[in-house]
Amino acid sequence: MQAVSYVKAQNQLSRFIEQVNEKSKPILITSKRSKEKAVLVxxxxxxxxxxxxxxxxxxxxxxxxxxxxxxxxxxxxxxx
Structure with missing residues (x-):
């Protein structure tokens, strides 16, 4: 699973949405400020x-x- 920072995900959200739809592979979104993570599918x-x-x-x-x-x-x- 590809991991990207929150800032990168925010700046390139449209690209990542296209990517998860085309490749059917989730993206892990991480943050330096928080231990919380999210997955974009x-x-x-x-x-x-x-x-x-x-x-x-x-x-x-x-x-x-x-x-x-x-x-x-x-x-x-x-x-x-």
Whole structure:
């Protein structure tokens, strides 16, 4: 992951936005004044991460298990 300073990111933000969208590689933004860091990612990459978090959530997994169990139950009755 490429790392750039806050000042450089601020001065060249448009270029870095194009870069994360074209190359699909995030950019780490650092600051000398603070220990805090941030990551610049494309909207598509962000959406993908949010979707993965949702798909893997306990609530969603429980719904998938229930649906699978229901399908198996109906499938067994169909083949009986």
């Amino acid at each position: 494309s909207k598509a990459e962000y959406d993908n991460m949010v979707e993965n978090i949702y798909v893997r959530s306990d609530e969603n997994l429980e719904r998938i298990r229930e649906s699978l169990e229901s399908f198996r139950h109906h499938d067994e009755r169909w083949h009986s």
